[in-house]
Amino acid sequence: MSAPALLETKGLTKSFGNVKAVRDVDLSIPRGSTFGLVGESGSGKSTVARLVLRLIEPTSGEIRFGETDLRALKGDKLRRQRRKMQMIFQDPFGSLNLRMTVGETLTEPQSVHGLGRNDAERRARGEALLAEVGLPAAAMDRFPHEFSGGQRQRIAIARALATEPELIVADEPVSALDVSVQAQILNLMRDMQAEHGTTMLFISHDLRVVQYMCDQIAVMYLGEIMERGPRHRIYEMPQHPYTQALLSSVPGSPKEDGKRAKLKGEIPSAHSVPSGCAFRTRCPHAFDRCKVEVPVMHQLGEGQEAACHLLDR
Amino acid sequence: MSPLDMTAAPGAGTETKVVLEAENLGVALPIDGKYVPITTDVSFSVRRGEAVALVGESGCGKSMTASAIMGLPPRGAKVTGRLRINGRDVLDLSPKRRRALCGSEIGFIFQEPMTALHPTLRIGRQMTDTLCHNLGLSRSAAMTRAAELLDLVGIPRPKDILKGYVHQLSGGMRQRVMIALALSCDPSLVIADEPTTALDVTIQAQVLDLMEKMRREFDVAMLFITHDLEVVGDFCDRAVVMYAGDVVETATAAEVTRAPHHPYTRGLIDAVPGTGLERLVPIGGSVPQIGAWPEGCRFAPRCSRATEKCAIRPPLEGAPMPDVRCWHPLTEERT
Numbered sequence: 256m257s258a259p260a261l262l263e264t265k266g267l268t269k270s271f272g273n274v275k276a277v278r279d280v281d282l283s284i285p286r287g288s289t290f291g292l293v294g295e296s297g298s299g300k301s302t303v304a305r306l307v308l309r310l311i312e313p314t315s316g317e318i319r320f321g322e323t324d325l326r327a328l329k330g331d332k333l334r335r336q337r338r339k340m341q342m343i344f345q346d347p348f349g350s351l352n353l354r355m356t357v358g359e360t361l362t363e364p365q366s367v368h369g370l371g372r373n374d375a376e377r378r379a380r381g382e383a384l385l386a387e388v389g390l391p392a393a394a395m396d397r398f399p400h401e402f403s404g405g406q407r408q409r410i411a412i413a414r415a416l417a418t419e420p421e422l423i424v425a426d427e428p429v430s431a432l433d434v435s436v437q438a439q440i441l442n443l444m445r446d447m448q449a450e451h452g453t454t455m456l457f458i459s460h461d462l463r464v465v466q467y468m469c470d471q472i473a474v475m476y477l478g479e480i481m482e483r484g485p486r487h488r489i490y491e492m493p494q495h496p497y498t499q500a501l502l503s504s505v506p507g508s509p510k511e512d513g514k515r516a517k518l519k520g521e522i523p524s525a526h527s528v529p530s531g532c533a534f535r536t537r538c539p540h541a542f543d544r545c546k547v548e549v550p551v552m553h554q555l556g557e558g559q560e561a562a563c564h565l566l567d568r
Numbered sequence: 569m570s571p572l573d574m575t576a577a578p579g580a581g582t583e584t585k586v587v588l589e590a591e592n593l594g595v596a597l598p599i600d601g602k603y604v605p606i607t608t609d610v611s612f613s614v615r616r617g618e619a620v621a622l623v624g625e626s627g628c629g630k631s632m633t634a635s636a637i638m639g640l641p642p643r644g645a646k647v648t649g650r651l652r653i654n655g656r657d658v659l660d661l662s663p664k665r666r667r668a669l670c671g672s673e674i675g676f677i678f679q680e681p682m683t684a685l686h687p688t689l690r691i692g693r694q695m696t697d698t699l700c701h702n703l704g705l706s707r708s709a710a711m712t713r714a715a716e717l718l719d720l721v722g723i724p725r726p727k728d729i730l731k732g733y734v735h736q737l738s739g740g741m742r743q744r745v746m747i748a749l750a751l752s753c754d755p756s757l758v759i760a761d762e763p764t765t766a767l768d769v770t771i772q773a774q775v776l777d778l779m780e781k782m783r784r785e786f787d788v789a790m791l792f793i794t795h796d797l798e799v800v801g802d803f804c805d806r807a808v809v810m811y812a813g814d815v816v817e818t819a820t821a822a823e824v825t826r827a828p829h830h831p832y833t834r835g836l837i838d839a840v841p842g843t844g845l846e847r848l849v850p851i852g853g854s855v856p857q858i859g860a861w862p863e864g865c866r867f868a869p870r871c872s873r874a875t876e877k878c879a880i881r882p883p884l885e886g887a888p889m890p891d892v893r894c895w896h897p898l899t900e901e902r903t
Contacts, residue, residue: 295768296739403854433625433795438839438850445847460768467841467848490843504773506798515773515802521738522768 258285260319261454262307262422267316269302274525276302278478280316284471286421289448289455291469291486293462293501297522299478300458304426307456308340309333320422338368341415345427347407351399357410358395361385364417384413387450388443405436412443416451424456429464441467462505466490471558474498477522477533484559494553495561497534532564540565585654587757587789588614588637592649595632595641603646604859606632607813610649611884616756619783619790621800621821624810625836627855630793633810634759637791638676639666654756671702675750675788677779679762681742685734685749692730695749702753717748721778740771747778751786758783761793776803797836801825809833812856812866815884818891829889829897832867865895873898 260283267280277299284290292300305311307318309325318325320336328336344350351360361381362374371377382392388409399407408428415423425444429437441464448455459465465472466486473483474497482495493499500517502508508515518537523529529536535545544564553566593610596603607629614620622630636647639658651659653673658666678684686694695717696710705713711730718726721744734742743763750758763779764772780803783790792804800807800821807824809817809832817830828834835851853870856862862869868878873896882893889897 295770405854433855434797434836434839435625435851436854438841438848441841442848442850462769463841463843466843467845500770504769506772506776506796506802514777516770516777517773518770519774521740521771 258287260284261286261321262456263317263319264303264307265317265319267303267306267318268314269299269306269311270314275528276478276525277306277313278528280475280478280480282307282473282480284422284454284456286454287448287452288470289457289468291465291472292456292458292475293460293465293472294475295460295501295522297477297525298475299525300475301426302478303475304342304424304456304458308337308342308424310342335368338370338418339420340422340424341418341420343408343411343415343423343425343428345430347404347411347431348399350411351407351414353399356396356398357381357385357390360399360410360414361395361417364414368418370418380417381413384416385410387416387447388413389439403436404432405439408432408440409443412440412447416447416453419451420453422454422456424458426458427460428457430459430461437464444468462502474501477528478525479533480562481534482559482561482563484555485557488555488557488559492559494555494559494566495534495563496538496540496565498561500537500539532562585616586613586652587616587654588791589652590633590637590649591651593633593636593651594648595629595636596646596648597642598644598646599859605813605861606645606858607636607810609884610808610810610813610815612808612815612818614757614789614791616789617783617787618806619792619804621804621807621824622791622793622810623795623797623800623807623824625795625855627812627858628810629813630810631761634761634791634793638674638759639663639670671698672753673756675753675755675758677743677746677750677758677760677763679765681739681746682734684746685742687734689733690730691732691734691745695730695745695752698749698752714748714752717752718745721745721748721782723748739767740774743767743775744778747775747782751782751788754786755788757789757791759791759793762795763792764799765794765796772799779803797825797840809836812861813858814866814893816867816893818884829892829899830867830894831871831873831896831898834898835870865893867894 262284264280264282267277269277280303292303294300306313358381361384362377365371365377371380381395385392385394390409429440432440457468469486471485472489473480476497482498493502503517520537523536531547532545532550535541550562550564552560552562554560591611594605594608596605610633624630635641641647647659692711692714695714696707699705699710699713714730715726718729723729723744764775767775794800804821807821808815809824811832817833824833838849839851841848851870864879864881868874877895882895884893887895
C-alpha cells in the first residue's frame with residue numbers, strides 16, 4: 256500500500272460510438288504489486304487493459320505511468336515507453352506469430368527496443384528467458400505449433416519479459432488452460448513477479464484465480480468500478496451487493512434455500528446503461544434513489560471503497 | 569459397489585432404474601491407416617433422477633464418450649463394448665432405429681448454443697421440427713408446446729422469442745432454449761456437455777438452478793460432462809473421473825471432490841486455487857498424447873506414488889480399492 260503507484264488512471268473513459276464501454280475508472284497500482292480486475296463479460300475489464308497500454312485511445316481521462324503522462328506521448332517516445340509495458344493474452348494460440356520460431360519471437364522485441372549489443376547476446380538472453388519459464392534452449396528453433404497450450408503460454412510470458420518491463424498486463428492468461436496446467440502457469444507468474452518485482456495488472460473472470468494472484472482487487476460491472484480494496488477485505492467483507500453476489504455465485508458456495516442464483520436477469524447492454532446506479536436493475540436491494548443518483552465511492556477503511564447508496568445509511 | 573451391479577431391469581422400481589449403462593465402452597479412430605484408441609474400458613451407469621458427472625481435462629475422452637453414447641462419433645470411428653439405454657443394447661441397432669431412439673429418449677445440451685442451434689432458422693421452427701418429428705404433433709400443437717416449454721425454462725414472452733433467431737438472445741437465454749429443446753420430447757436421459765462453461769458465474773448459477781429444477785420435474789437421468797470439479801460437487805450425485813481415455817475413479821460427487829482415492833483426482837483438486845493462499849501444487853508433466861499412452865498405468869509417469877508395479881495396468885475392479893484404477897490409492901482423508 257505504501258509503495259508509490261506505478262500506474263494510475265483518473266476518470267478513464269472509453270466510448271465506441273454511443274456505447275460507453277468504460278466510464279470514469281480510477282485505478283492506482285502500487286509498484287511491485289499485482290492488481291486484479293474482475294468482472295463478467297461486458298464489464299469493460301479488457302477495454303481497460305487496452306486503454307492503459309494505449310493499444311486503443313481513451314475518450315477522456317488520465318493515465319500516468321510513474322512520472323510520465325502516457326496520453327501525451329506520441330511516436331518514438333511512445334514506442335520507447337512500450338518497452339516498459341508488456342501484455343500477456345488469453346489465447347496462446349492466437350498471440351504468438353505462427354511463422355516465427357520461438358527464438359525470433361524472443362529476440363525481435365529486444366532488437367526493436369535496442370536491447371542487447373548483437374544477435375548472439377539477444378539469443379543468449381532468449382535462452383535464459385526460456386530457462387526461466389521452464390523450457391529447454393532447444394525450443395528456440397521450433398515453431399509455436401510444436402508446443403502445447405501451457406508451453407505456448409510460457410513462451411508468451413518469456414516474450415513479455417524480454418524487454419524487462421516494469422508493468423505486465425495479463426488478460427485472462429490462464430482461462431484457456433486445463434487446471435493442472437493453469438496451476439503451473441499461475442505459480443510461474445507469481446515466481447516471475449517475485450523475481451523481477453514486476454507490477455502486474457491481472458484481468459480475470461475467475462474469482463478464485465484472482466484471489467490467489469492479486470494483492471488489490473477492483474470489481475467492475477458494466478464499465479464502472481463497483482468496489483475495490485485489498486484482497487482480504489474484498490473476499491472476507493465485500494460491501495457492494497454486486498461483489499457479494501459474485502462471490503456467492505462461485506460453484507461450491509453455500510446455498511440459501513437451495514438456490515445458487517443470487518441475481519436475477521443479465522448484465523444490460525452497454526448501449527442502454529441504466530440511469531443512476533448501473534447495477535440497480537439486478538440489485539436485490541435497489542430502492543428509489545438508485546434510479547436517479549449515481550452512487551459515489553464510500554471509503555470503508557484499509558483502502559476498501561464501494562459505490563453504493565446503502566453505505567450512506 | 570460397482571456401477572455395473574445395477575443391471576437394467578425394465579419395469580423395476582423407478583427409483584433405481586438404470587437408464588444408461590456403458591460397459592467397457594471404447595472408441596478408436598483411424599489415424600494413418602490403423603485404429604488408435606481414444607477411450608478404453610469406460611464403464612459406468614446413470615439411474616433415473618440421478619446426475620452423474622463425467623469429469624476430466626481436455627483430451628481425457630469425456631466428450632468422445634458422450635458422442636459415442638449419442639450415436640454421433642466422428643466418421644470412421646470404431647465403437648466397442650456395450651451400451652444400453654433403458655435396458656436395450658443400442659450399438660447393434662440400425663442407424664435409423666438408433667436415430668429414432670436417440671431423438672425420443674435422449675436430450676442434448678451443448679456447451680455453445682450458438683453453434684448447436686441453427687443460426688438462420690427461427691427458434692419456433694427448430695423446436696417444432698423436433699416435436700413434430702419425434703412426437704408426431706401437428707405444427708400448431710407443437711408451437712403451443714414449444715411456448716409452454718420456453719415458459720417453463722424461464723424465458724419471458726415465449727411467443728415472441730419463438731419468432732426470433734438465436735443471435736438475438738444472450739448466452740444465458742440461448743442455453744435456456746437449449747434446455748427447453750433437450751427436454752421437449754420428454755427424454756429419459758439428458759447429456760449435458762459443459763453446459764455452463766461459456767457462461768458468466770452469475771448466469772451459470774441461474775442455469776444450474778434451472779437444470780436442477782428440470783432434472784427433478786422431468787425425473788431424468790443426467791450425464792453431466794465437465795472439467796470443473798466445483799460444479800461436480802455442487803450439482804452431481806456421482807462422478808466418473810477420466811484420464812487419458814480411461815475411467816480412473818468412480819465415486820459419489822462428495823467423495824471425489826473432498827476425499828478422492830486416485831492420485832490424479834487428488835492432483836486436480838490441489839491444482840485449483842481454493843480460498844487459501846498456499847502455493848498451488850500442479851500436476852507435473854502433461855497428459856500423454858493419444859496413441860502414446862504408457863503401457864501400464866497411464867498416469868504413472870506423472871504420479872508421485874508410482875512404483876514398479878504401475879508398469880502393469882491397474883483394473884478398475886480388482887485393484888486394492890473398488891472403483892479406483894490404481895495400485896496405490898490414497899486411503900487417508902485430507903482436507
